[in-house]
Amino acid sequence: MRALTVEPLKAGSAKVRDVPDPSAGPGEMLVEGLALGICGTDREIAAGEYGWAPPDRDRLVLGHESLGRVRTAPPDSGFAPGDLVVGVVRRPDPVPCGACGHGEFDMCRNGRYTERGIKEIDGYGSQAWTVETAYAVKLDPRLERVGALMEPTTVVAKAWEQVEKVGARSWFEPRRVLVTGAGPIGLLAALLGVQRGLEVHVLDLATDGPKPETVKALGAEYHANGLGEVAARARPDVIIEATGVSSLVFEAMASTAAYGIVCLTGVSPVGRKISVDVGAANRDMVLENDAVVGSVNANLLHYASAAAALAEADPDWLARLITRRLPLDRYIEALESRQDDIKVVLDLTA
Amino acid sequence: MRALTVEPLKAGSAKVRDVPDPSAGPGEMLVEGLALGICGTDREIAAGEYGWAPPDRDRLVLGHESLGRVRTAPPDSGFAPGDLVVGVVRRPDPVPCGACGHGEFDMCRNGRYTERGIKEIDGYGSQAWTVETAYAVKLDPRLERVGALMEPTTVVAKAWEQVEKVGARSWFEPRRVLVTGAGPIGLLAALLGVQRGLEVHVLDLATDGPKPETVKALGAEYHANGLGEVAARARPDVIIEATGVSSLVFEAMASTAAYGIVCLTGVSPVGRKISVDVGAANRDMVLENDAVVGSVNANLLHYASAAAALAEADPDWLARLITRRLPLDRYIEALESRQDDIKVVLDLTA
Numbered sequence: 035m036r037a038l039t040v041e042p043l044k045a046g047s048a049k050v051r052d053v054p055d056p057s058a059g060p061g062e063m064l065v066e067g068l069a070l071g072i073c074g075t076d077r078e079i080a081a082g083e084y085g086w087a088p089p090d091r092d093r094l095v096l097g098h099e100s101l102g103r104v105r106t107a108p109p110d111s112g113f114a115p116g117d118l119v120v121g122v123v124r125r126p127d128p129v130p131c132g133a134c135g136h137g138e139f140d141m142c143r144n145g146r147y148t149e150r151g152i153k154e155i156d157g158y159g160s161q162a163w164t165v166e167t168a169y170a171v172k173l174d175p176r177l178e179r180v181g182a183l184m185e186p187t188t189v190v191a192k193a194w195e196q197v198e199k200v201g202a203r204s205w206f207e208p209r210r211v212l213v214t215g216a217g218p219i220g221l222l223a224a225l226l227g228v229q230r231g232l233e234v235h236v237l238d239l240a241t242d243g244p245k246p247e248t249v250k251a252l253g254a255e256y257h258a259n260g261l262g263e264v265a266a267r268a269r270p271d272v273i274i275e276a277t278g279v280s281s282l283v284f285e286a287m288a289s290t291a292a293y294g295i296v297c298l299t300g301v302s303p304v305g306r307k308i309s310v311d312v313g314a315a316n317r318d319m320v321l322e323n324d325a326v327v328g329s330v331n332a333n334l335l336h337y338a339s340a341a342a343a344l345a346e347a348d349p350d351w352l353a354r355l356i357t358r359r360l361p362l363d364r365y366i367e368a369l370e371s372r373q374d375d376i377k378v379v380l381d382l383t384a
Numbered sequence: 385m386r387a388l389t390v391e392p393l394k395a396g397s398a399k400v401r402d403v404p405d406p407s408a409g410p411g412e413m414l415v416e417g418l419a420l421g422i423c424g425t426d427r428e429i430a431a432g433e434y435g436w437a438p439p440d441r442d443r444l445v446l447g448h449e450s451l452g453r454v455r456t457a458p459p460d461s462g463f464a465p466g467d468l469v470v471g472v473v474r475r476p477d478p479v480p481c482g483a484c485g486h487g488e489f490d491m492c493r494n495g496r497y498t499e500r501g502i503k504e505i506d507g508y509g510s511q512a513w514t515v516e517t518a519y520a521v522k523l524d525p526r527l528e529r530v531g532a533l534m535e536p537t538t539v540v541a542k543a544w545e546q547v548e549k550v551g552a553r554s555w556f557e558p559r560r561v562l563v564t565g566a567g568p569i570g571l572l573a574a575l576l577g578v579q580r581g582l583e584v585h586v587l588d589l590a591t592d593g594p595k596p597e598t599v600k601a602l603g604a605e606y607h608a609n610g611l612g613e614v615a616a617r618a619r620p621d622v623i624i625e626a627t628g629v630s631s632l633v634f635e636a637m638a639s640t641a642a643y644g645i646v647c648l649t650g651v652s653p654v655g656r657k658i659s660v661d662v663g664a665a666n667r668d669m670v671l672e673n674d675a676v677v678g679s680v681n682a683n684l685l686h687y688a689s690a691a692a693a694l695a696e697a698d699p700d701w702l703a704r705l706i707t708r709r710l711p712l713d714r715y716i717e718a719l720e721s722r723q724d725d726i727k728v729v730l731d732l733t734a
Contacts, residue, residue, distance in 0.1 A: 278667075301670050
């Protein structure tokens with residue numbers, strides 16, 4: 035079968051290759067790969083900046099935003115041939131830390147987790163793959179076109195859970211959320227905000243292309259002006275930061291209403307200093323009891339809530355988020371980041 | 385009687401004056417003022433930078449770090465003449481916000497609270513004062529020398545509660561805490577860390593004076609080198625920031641162990657930009673699921689836990705924190721900040 039592979043830490047090494055067909059071990063399913071979402075982490079790995087091959091090999095099968103259809107499943111596993119499924123990305127170390135031992139491998143404390151398509155285990159970028167039934171989640175059959183959005187949805191499901199858990203330290207009835215960035219994470223965060231009944235604002239640089247209309251179609255308000263201006267008007271109780279742009283990250287910390295919560299989800303480059311008024315942000319955070327929380331990855335509970343959120347969403351709106359869909363052999367194009375891209379998906383069946 | 389008064393927003397207006405003796409209304413106690421702790425907020429108010437007089441007056445009685453002895457109390461109030469008491473600082477607006485309506489006036493969302501000695505109600509800097517029994521807390525009789533430390537202890541009791549509530553969003557068994565700043569807030573935060581069984585590190589600039597010895601007497605480790613160096617060695621799970629120094633505030637955000645929590649308690653000046661690598665801090669916070677929480681003020685639950693923490697502490701250690709004790713008439717000296725000061729207290733009986 036064909037698989038998208040890469041030699042980690044070697045720029046330009048991504049290549050679709052023939053690899054042996056997988057076979058399901060005990061407790062595993064064999065899954066036909068349908069689609070693979072491409073994200074910034076995949077691009078970092080393809081650029082040679084990140085990633086780990088399996089311990090005994092040079093190459094890693096890329097891909098962690100999976101979508102597949104079950105071919106064979108163990109009896110009584112809750113899965114059956116034909117089911118639409120996604121595989122979970124992270125696995126805890128066999129000797130788990132305190133968090134991993136409690137099922138919270140997304141909160142791993144010692145860094146000894148592995149991740150499919152990223153860290154030491156092959157990903158889901160192949161025409162067939164296997165997955166442990168304990169690390170797979172069934173999707174609503176109506177999500178066949180858009181199910182590759184599941185993994186980023188788990189990331190925002192966790193982000194929202196973090197906001198709500200940090201919010202629960204006192205009385206918390208948020209009304210307005212501002213999402214910075216109208217990429218897949220930002221738009222899915224906005225979707226979950228709308229599903230929570232909140233007034234949702236989305237800030238991005240784009241003034242044309244698909245983003246403004248996609249935000250409006252959700253019933254949210256789109257902004258392309260400065261964060262300070264939007265925040266002063268909207269007074270958000272929650273900001274979900276999904277750009278990683280340093281200046282926005284910092285501005286977000288100082289832009290909430292009292293008892294505001296900022297959730298950081300974007301990963302930014304290191305080593306560029308910017309000049310900021312830390313004193314003002316600190317004063318504001320202290321006097322308003324504000325909080326900032328970083329959020330990465332997702333555990334099985336977040337997969338379950340993401341599956342529920344997607345099942346509840348309008349599939350036509352979700353389809354707007356997939357702005358390019360390419361056959362596997364056009365992986366080079368898929369790994370390029372283009373203006374107006376929201377989510378790029380590789381079709382593993384084409 | 386004599387009271388320390390100030391005309392808010394007028395620098396140099398602090399003055400001890402004769403004011404009418406107070407009389408207790410329904411639900412109130414009459415209290416003999418014993419001592420008044422002086423903090424940075426009092427100095428800001430005396431410098432004309434902050435503060436609000438009562439609506440119908442020019443002058444405000446200063447002071448919110450109270451200690452007194454009950455003269456008269458309503459029957460069945462739980463208080464009796466001779467009890468050592470402190471008064472709570474903040475009062476919710478009669479039309480409370482959602483947080484104030486839940487007893488969490490320290491988390492007020494609309495800013496319409498009042499504060500004794502700070503915002504629109506007279507403080508505790510007088511030879512006698514009254515207080516509602518619902519806003520007073522009894523102290524262990526052994527705390528007569530040191531009870532003026534109660535209010536800053538409530539601030540750190542809240543800070544620790546915030547750390548624990550933010551920590552409870554996942555598995556959380558912290559081992560090491562780093563406190564930045566060995567002023568009263570920092571040292572009391574360190575005390576509560578030791579009481580929790582944690583390994584406690586305290587960072588300050590002082591290389592002599594009372595601070596290093598006071599930290600060591602607590603069984604904590606004192607550091608006068610850079611935060612980065614201390615954090616790299618100690619890998620703190622929790623940092624309690626008690627300086628408000630912008631560079632330290634920022635460095636703290638990037639210096640915790642995985643799933644680290646920084647609690648900001650220091651209020652810093654506004655308007656001085658510093659050059660920092662926000663991208664690195666953001667990346668670290670996201671990939672490690674770190675959190676930063678601002679904390680100010682305290683509600684009745686924090687007063688109760690602070691009273692318990694002080695009762696459990698060694699009064700001789702607490703006495704080390706009061707490095708100057710001056711009679712009321714020497715308020716000018718008390719309002720000066722001196723090197724090697726930890727806490728300055730005005731003796732209201734002298």
